[in-house]
Amino acid sequence: MSELGLAEVCDLVASPWAHEELRAPDGTPLVTVDVASWPTPPAPEVMTAAAERLRSLPVVTVAVIHDDPPLAYEPLLRAFDIVVAPPDVESPAAVDHLDVAAATEAVASAVRANPQAAVSMVQLSRLSEASTVPDALVAESLTYSMLQAGPEFAAWLGASARAAADTEPGDPVVVTRDGSVLRVTLDRPHRRNAYSAAMRDQLVAGLRLAGADPSIEGVLIDGNGPAFCAGGDLAEFGTSPDPSSGHLIRTTRSAAYWLDRLRRNTRVRVHGACVGAGVELPAFAAAIVADPGATFRLPEVSMGLVPGAGGTASIPRRIGRQRADWLAITGAGIDAPTAKRWGLVDRVEPRQRR
Amino acid sequence: MQLRPGTRLKSTVCATEVIVVKAPADEIEVTCGGAAMVDPPTAPAESGTPSSDAADGSQLGKRYVDADDSIELLCTKAGDGSLAAGGAAMVLKESKPLPASD
Numbered sequence: 288m289s290e291l292g293l294a295e296v297c298d299l300v301a302s303p304w305a306h307e308e309l310r311a312p313d314g315t316p317l318v319t320v321d322v323a324s325w326p327t328p329p330a331p332e333v334m335t336a337a338a339e340r341l342r343s344l345p346v347v348t349v350a351v352i353h354d355d356p357p358l359a360y361e362p363l364l365r366a367f368d369i370v371v372a373p374p375d376v377e378s379p380a381a382v383d384h385l386d387v388a389a390a391t392e393a394v395a396s397a398v399r400a401n402p403q404a405a406v407s408m409v410q411l412s413r414l415s416e417a418s419t420v421p422d423a424l425v426a427e428s429l430t431y432s433m434l435q436a437g438p439e440f441a442a443w444l445g446a447s448a449r450a451a452a453d454t455e456p457g458d459p460v461v462v463t464r465d466g467s468v469l470r471v472t473l474d475r476p477h478r479r480n481a482y483s484a485a486m487r488d489q490l491v492a493g494l495r496l497a498g499a500d501p502s503i504e505g506v507l508i509d510g511n512g513p514a515f516c517a518g519g520d521l522a523e524f525g526t527s528p529d530p531s532s533g534h535l536i537r538t539t540r541s542a543a544y545w546l547d548r549l550r551r552n553t554r555v556r557v558h559g560a561c562v563g564a565g566v567e568l569p570a571f572a573a574a575i576v577a578d579p580g581a582t583f584r585l586p587e588v589s590m591g592l593v594p595g596a597g598g599t600a601s602i603p604r605r606i607g608r609q610r611a612d613w614l615a616i617t618g619a620g621i622d623a624p625t626a627k628r629w630g631l632v633d634r635v636e637p638r639q640r641r
Numbered sequence: 642m643q644l645r646p647g648t649r650l651k652s653t654v655c656a657t658e659v660i661v662v663k664a665p666a667d668e669i670e671v672t673c674g675g676a677a678m679v680d681p682p683t684a685p686a687e688s689g690t691p692s693s694d695a696a697d698g699s700q701l702g703k704r705y706v707d708a709d710d711s712i713e714l715l716c717t718k719a720g721d722g723s724l725a726a727g728g729a730a731m732v733l734k735e736s737k738p739l740p741a742s743d
Contacts, residue, residue, distance in 0.1 A: 358689070462700070464719075484739065496717070520741070524743045526740065526741045527740065527742050527743055534742075536741075
């Protein structure tokens with residue numbers, strides 16, 4: 288039952304036992320449908336019912352397509368969590384990959400490695416799609432906290448060697464004002480601007496200033512050093528007081544919330560590694576300019592978590608739920624041209640050194 | 642001067658500008674660098690310098706309060722003068738650092 292046809296899937300998801308029994312033969316919560324051909328579409332009400340049921344399953348659903356999908360199939364195709372296709376297929380939802388089999392296996396091995404995080408990830412994305420951004424941020428934080436208490440994150444914590452948190456001089460964020468423009472620079476170059484609690488606090492303070500002062504008409508965010516932001520500060524993982532306190536902290540002091548509020552006036556300049564928060568936060572801005580060498584990656588599911596800096600709200604709103612789920616589940620990195628093609632960034636332009 | 646939340650004030654002796662976050666019910670004089678702050682559109686060109694006992698500066702994006710927390714200002718442009726309300730120096734109101742949530 289690992290690779291199904293499209294007609295079969297409509298029948299199988301209609302089963303009252305689908306939630307429990309529709310999964311890969313080894314028990315992995317994964318359904319892969321290989322669409323070798325496009326048969327005459329089922330009646331619209333059959334397709335709608337199948338799409339609805341598919342979105343309710345506690346499994347990661349993957350459609351592999353090999354040619355352009357007929358329009359009639361869009362509702363069903365849109366219900367999948369991930370769509371994989373060769374590069375010549377025209378589908379805004381599809382991850383275009385030179386090696387479709389390898390791409391499909393990348394999803395499968397990621398789901399096998401962290402099934403709880405992977406399923407939670409796609410369920411969160413489905414829920415977030417129909418939510419406002421502030422609501423989606425709350426849902427993300429709840430999911431993140433739930434997974435913080437789970438065995439997959441515990442296993443990652445136990446296996447990873449992490450640097451001890453260091454006390455460091457100076458401010459992790461530099462906020463300056465030039466007329467009506469507020470410039471916010473991440474400034475922990477020695478840690479590739481790892482997103483620490485102190486950086487979060489100062490970033491939020493800067494964004495709140497922009498939120499409080501209507502004479503600030505533009506916010507410009509960039510990063511100092513070799514990378515815009517290499518993600519959450521690994522030295523701080525596992526240091527949250529407890530999962531439920533973590534949720535209250537995230538929703539009390541949320542850079543994502545303020546970036547969304549200020550999105551129309553916010554421009555971000557990214558370069559180097561943009562990992563986790565380093566891509567989640569920029570994705571809220573109305574304009575992102577990426578250096579040609581910038582790379583983008585979401586490693587959280589491989590750590591037994593989901594992105595927690597707002598990325599499950601911001602990234603799908605730029606590139607669509609299916610491509611966002613691909614990035615989150617596989618942890619695959621993409622380069623600046625791919626990010627541009629998918630709409631994750633708006634322009635690719637060499638960074639001017641200041 | 643009667644203040645309201647959102648009222649803007651500008652220093653006459655340095656670059657400091659603030660927005661009122663919380664206003665007292667009664668009139669109060671706000672000074673920066675020892676000189677009364679004014680409505681920005683009517684502000685004269687900066688002249689003079691902050692008096693030496695009020696020259697610790699103001700910091701961009703920081704909030705300042707008086708001792709009994711009746712007035713709160715947000716600094717929207719930094720300057721060399723320090724803020725006072727009703728003749729008493731205002732103090733920096735720092736947001737409490739919160740732990741990591743990871």
